[in-house]
Structures are given as C-alpha cells and as structure tokens.
Amino acid sequence: MNMKMENFAHSKPYSELLVVSIEQAVAAPLCSCHFAEGGARVIKIERPEGDFARKYDKAVKGESSYFVWANHGKESLCLDIKNRDDAALLHSLLAKADIFIQNLAPGASARAGFDSDDLRRRHSRLITCDISGYGDTGTYRDMKAYDFLVQCESGLVAVNGAPGAPGRIGVSVCDIGASMNAIIGIQQALYLRSRTGAGSGVKVSLFDTAADWMTVPLMHTVYGGKAPEPVGLHHPSIAPYGGFATADGHVLAISIQNEREWVRLCAEVIGDAGLASDPRFSDASLRVKNRSDLDALIARFFEANTRGDLAEKLRNAGVAYGGVNSVETFSRHPQLRRRGVTLESGETVQLAGAPIQYSFEDPQASFGRIPKIGEHTEAIRREFVRVEANV
Incomplete structure (x- = not known):
C-alpha cells in the first residue's frame, strides 16, 4: 500500500463531520449510527432517564438488543432541552454541527426552540433531518406511529402472511426503511452542500417509506382492480x-x-x-x-x-x-459476517457485520463502544462552554 492509500485508510468518509441527534427508539438512532460507523462524531442527546430503547429487552448480556445494534460509537449527552441552560448548550453544539437529526413527536423540537427551518437560517451550513411517523401535516400528523401500526395502516400486513392470516413483518421494517431513507437524504444534502456551501432540510416519515414500498400493490389495486393477497411463501404470479x-x-x-x-x-x-x-x-x-x-x-x-x-x-x-431457515440456523450461516462491539459493561459481543464494506477499512475492526447514559455529558459541557467563550 502506498503512502497516499495509507493516509486514506485512516480517514473514514465522515471523519470531519459532527452529527447531533435528539433521538429515541430505532429510526433516528440507526440513521446516526451509520454516520458513526463512517467516522463522524455523533453526539446522542438523551433525556436524563435515557433513550427508552435502552430498556426494550435484556437479551444481550443484560443490555437491549435494539440499543446495542443502533447506538455503538456515539457519545451520550443528557439534556433537558426545555431547560434554558441546557437549550443554550444545544444551540452551541448546533453552531458547530454539520448535521442535526431528530425524531421527537411532531412539533416538539420546534416548541423547545429547535425548529429545523429556524436552525438553518441561523446556521447556513447545517443539514437538518426530521424523522416522523406520518409527516408534519395531515390528519394523522399526531398519531402514534409505532412500526407495527404503520405496517397496518400502509397495507403492508395485508400483503404479507398466509392466505386468510395477514402478518406483521417480523422486524421493525418501517423504522429501518425510514432510517435508510434519512441516510440517503442526508448524503444528498451533503453532496449539495459541497457544491453550494449551504445546508438543506430533509424530512422522512415511516408512512411515506412504507407507501413507497407498497407502490406495486397500490397500482394493482387502483389500475388493475384487484390487490395482491397474502400467499405465504408463494408468489401471486409465479409458479413454482x-x-x-x-x-x-x-x-x-x-x-x-x-x-x-x-x-x-x-x-x-x-x-x-x-x-x-x-x-x-x-x-x-x-x-x-x-x-x-x-x-x-x-x-x-x-x-x-x-x-x-x-x-x-x-x-x-x-x-x-x-x-427456509430458523433464526438459530441463520446464526450459523456460512455467509453471515460478524463484527465485535463492546457493551456498557465492558463485555464484548458479536453483531452482524456492517452491510457496507469499504475498501480502505479493516473488515475485522470492532464497532465503537455502547455509551452509558450521559457518559459524556460533563466532558461535552466543558468543551462547548470553552468553545462558546472563545467565540
């Protein structure tokens, strides 16, 4: 490897980016985790009691499988954004940030003084990403939008499962899909900023994500007069x-x-x-x-x-x-790549390997560590108070 490639190998694609994310559950944390894996500094804003996904289960040596999957490599900062001093600290962070992600209830971040449009007016290079259940307009705007409910509302369950027994897709597919769409949108905004120097706003909803995936069944219904029905492991128009x-x-x-x-x-x-x-x-x-x-x-x-x-x-x-494998059989699949991650406890477990493999990255390298609740709060307060004082 020549010197140029060696230098490149030590510089991940997002290594100069600061991402600030007010996040909870799956969609926003999984999005920001992608940037952490790509080398960005990701500061996760949590309530003092922590992201509730920390307590979804205790499957991973006493820690939550969801949280371990979507939060490695981040810093945890506990804030009450309704508190004046904490809000001031967050504004100081955003003044230095490249990307701001949030998936609070619709309107909650704006009511706390962190409306995305306002933030971009204050910080011209900032890219904002708002992730919601049903978008920020319409009669469903304030509806609870858990993954399963969006699967139901969008018709996803109507085309899954067995005949006469529609079924939920067994992973949080709407959360995951919204996260992937958010990543795509942010990457496009980063590319646009590289040409124009200006940040832009990205909005993604779980429902719009599911609706996009339902385009083929939707067209069959609207233009063909008949929706595909659940067929289990079969296909409605292919045999065997x-x-x-x-x-x-x-x-x-x-x-x-x-x-x-x-x-x-x-x-x-x-x-x-x-x-x-x-x-x-x-x-x-x-x-x-x-x-x-x-x-x-x-x-x-x-x-x-x-x-x-x-x-x-x-x-x-x-x-x-x-x-047609069980999860147990899948866990022994010869094509399944693994990658280590260090838990809050200090123990190490193996996650599925990252789906994106870079030519300049060691595929055996571990993911970043899982942060404890508020682990980096004091250090970040000291750092950004100094930054603010020097401005």
Missing part, C-alpha cells in the same frame, strides 16, 4: 415458487422465474423432462393457473429426498433455491 418440506424435516424454497429454469428443474432435478411440456404446466400462466397440481407434484418429490441431495441437484442444475 415457495417452500417445500424435505425427507429429513427441512424446508427448501425454489423460485422458477423463466422457462430455462423450468426445463432444468424438470429434467435435471425431478428427472422427468417430459413434465416441462405437460399441457398444465407448459408456460408461466398455465403453471400459475394449475398451481395446486404443480405444488402437489413438487411436494411429493421433495418429501422423498433429503435437503442435502436436493440442494446438490438444484445447485448443479442452476435452479434458484434457498433454505
């Missing part, structure tokens, strides 16, 4: 597609999306080349129309073979497949 039990008690999923794969499945996996031209199954629409017969046929074949044998045949034939 789904999970099938094996002789040794596992479930393998297959997804046949073109005629070439269909022919190979019949000839090289099932061992019946003539099945590909069966009048019931000879094209994609016929396979969907006769799904029950087709699924029964494939189910019988899978039930007579072990997972290992089927996986070998499917892989050799170039047929798309995957295991």
Whole structure:
C-alpha cells in the first residue's frame, strides 16, 4: 500500500463531520449510527432517564438488543432541552454541527426552540433531518406511529402472511426503511452542500417509506382492480415458487422465474423432462393457473429426498433455491459476517457485520463502544462552554 492509500485508510468518509441527534427508539438512532460507523462524531442527546430503547429487552448480556445494534460509537449527552441552560448548550453544539437529526413527536423540537427551518437560517451550513411517523401535516400528523401500526395502516400486513392470516413483518421494517431513507437524504444534502456551501432540510416519515414500498400493490389495486393477497411463501404470479418440506424435516424454497429454469428443474432435478411440456404446466400462466397440481407434484418429490441431495441437484442444475431457515440456523450461516462491539459493561459481543464494506477499512475492526447514559455529558459541557467563550 502506498503512502497516499495509507493516509486514506485512516480517514473514514465522515471523519470531519459532527452529527447531533435528539433521538429515541430505532429510526433516528440507526440513521446516526451509520454516520458513526463512517467516522463522524455523533453526539446522542438523551433525556436524563435515557433513550427508552435502552430498556426494550435484556437479551444481550443484560443490555437491549435494539440499543446495542443502533447506538455503538456515539457519545451520550443528557439534556433537558426545555431547560434554558441546557437549550443554550444545544444551540452551541448546533453552531458547530454539520448535521442535526431528530425524531421527537411532531412539533416538539420546534416548541423547545429547535425548529429545523429556524436552525438553518441561523446556521447556513447545517443539514437538518426530521424523522416522523406520518409527516408534519395531515390528519394523522399526531398519531402514534409505532412500526407495527404503520405496517397496518400502509397495507403492508395485508400483503404479507398466509392466505386468510395477514402478518406483521417480523422486524421493525418501517423504522429501518425510514432510517435508510434519512441516510440517503442526508448524503444528498451533503453532496449539495459541497457544491453550494449551504445546508438543506430533509424530512422522512415511516408512512411515506412504507407507501413507497407498497407502490406495486397500490397500482394493482387502483389500475388493475384487484390487490395482491397474502400467499405465504408463494408468489401471486409465479409458479413454482415457495417452500417445500424435505425427507429429513427441512424446508427448501425454489423460485422458477423463466422457462430455462423450468426445463432444468424438470429434467435435471425431478428427472422427468417430459413434465416441462405437460399441457398444465407448459408456460408461466398455465403453471400459475394449475398451481395446486404443480405444488402437489413438487411436494411429493421433495418429501422423498433429503435437503442435502436436493440442494446438490438444484445447485448443479442452476435452479434458484434457498433454505427456509430458523433464526438459530441463520446464526450459523456460512455467509453471515460478524463484527465485535463492546457493551456498557465492558463485555464484548458479536453483531452482524456492517452491510457496507469499504475498501480502505479493516473488515475485522470492532464497532465503537455502547455509551452509558450521559457518559459524556460533563466532558461535552466543558468543551462547548470553552468553545462558546472563545467565540
């Protein structure tokens, strides 16, 4: 590695950024955590009692799985932003900040004197990001917007689950998606600032995020006259597609999306080349129309073979497949990367590796430590009181 690359390797992409975030739960903390992973200094503003996500569970050696996942590498500053002195300190922080993120209830930050538009007028380079449940206008503006409720309101649960039994997606997908959209918006604002010198405002809501994902079902409903229904592991317009039990008690999923794969499945996996031209199954629409017969046929074949044998045949034939794994099985998956993180207690645990891998970063490097409630409060007060005095 030459000297230039060595220097670059020690400078993460956000290493010169200061991010200040009044955050709680998942969406905003996960967003700011991305910037911490990228090298930014992230100051997490908490109530004196701490972010309530700290107490969601005790699954990680007595600490919250949600909090550990979304808060490593940050500094924790406890403030009461309604208190005049604490508000003054926050204003001092924001005068030096590059990014301000908040996911308080709609209007709460403005009532406390931290309206995003006002802040950008005061600090021209500041980028603000407001994350909400339903946006800052409309009749749903003040509705509670927990992830599950947004999944329900947006129709996500209506297209998930099994027939007759709509189901919640088993992770906080609206929170996660809103966080990713916030990151995209902030990155775009940073790029714009690099050209214009001016900060801008980003607004993201959980509902808008879910609505975007629901575009295809929405178009089917509005223009096609019929919404997709929950089909479990199946697909409403593709067959064969789904999970099938094996002789040794596992479930393998297959997804046949073109005629070439269909022919190979019949000839090289099932061992019946003539099945590909069966009048019931000879094209994609016929396979969907006769799904029950087709699924029964494939189910019988899978039930007579072990997972290992089927996986070998499917892989050799170039047929798309995957295991329908439990979380326990997933935890031992050969493709699962791990990355260490140090808990408040000082113990170390392994999280899933970051989804983004940089060419200049050691993939074995640990994430930053989980901060204790208010751990950095006094140090930050001293630092920014000095900064204010020197201005």
